[in-house]
Amino acid sequence: AQSVTQLDSQVPVFEEAPVELRCNYSSSVSVYLFWYVQYPNQGLQLLLKYLSGSTLVKGINGFEAEFNKSQTSFHLRKPSVHISDTAEYFCAVSDILTGGGNKLTFGTGTQLKVEL
């Protein structure tokens, strides 16, 4: 079964500083990879996704992520964060061979707190 590890439960960062949120997944088979953001008392919103092709994926709100198959990682980055980026971020993976890629396994989330 797939598993997703988000090593950092909380990441504090100052406004306008760069940030990287780490995500590693377990399986070496073909996968789809996703980053979702959850603002307080709201549902999850897709930031970006990797299905195939270029390993550098750009998403909304200036975020990007790089798929590294050899390291089974999909780290999320933003060169300059804003106060409004304060939220919880979830990495998710689906195994293409299991359920056609529809079954998402989520990490435990990383709380990003942007400070002035």
Next chain:
Amino acid sequence: DAGVIQSPRHEVTEMGQEVTLRCKPISGHDYLFWYRQTMMRGLELLIYFNNNVPIDDSGMPEDRFSAKMPNASFSTLKIQPSEPRDSAVYFCASSLRWGGRTDTQYFGPGTRLTVL
């Protein structure tokens, strides 16, 4: 589009009572997912449907939980009888699949369930 609609947004009930959570997926989406989010276990997939048919219910915790999708625009998740450990936020999500690959799952705002 109104997005995925869930009702109620908040539910407080007493142990032993029946609870029914409702979801209206995005029109035209043929996949529907139910998730549960808790501090202890994070986001867990409970069950998902394709074209109103349950495909994978391996995440349903026990027989007290049941889900139905009588038509393409409505699904319910029922807990009977409810227990305090069922307290969580329950999310519904829907997606469209085409071309042999999965599309983004769009999440509803969630139902916060508290069982006293």
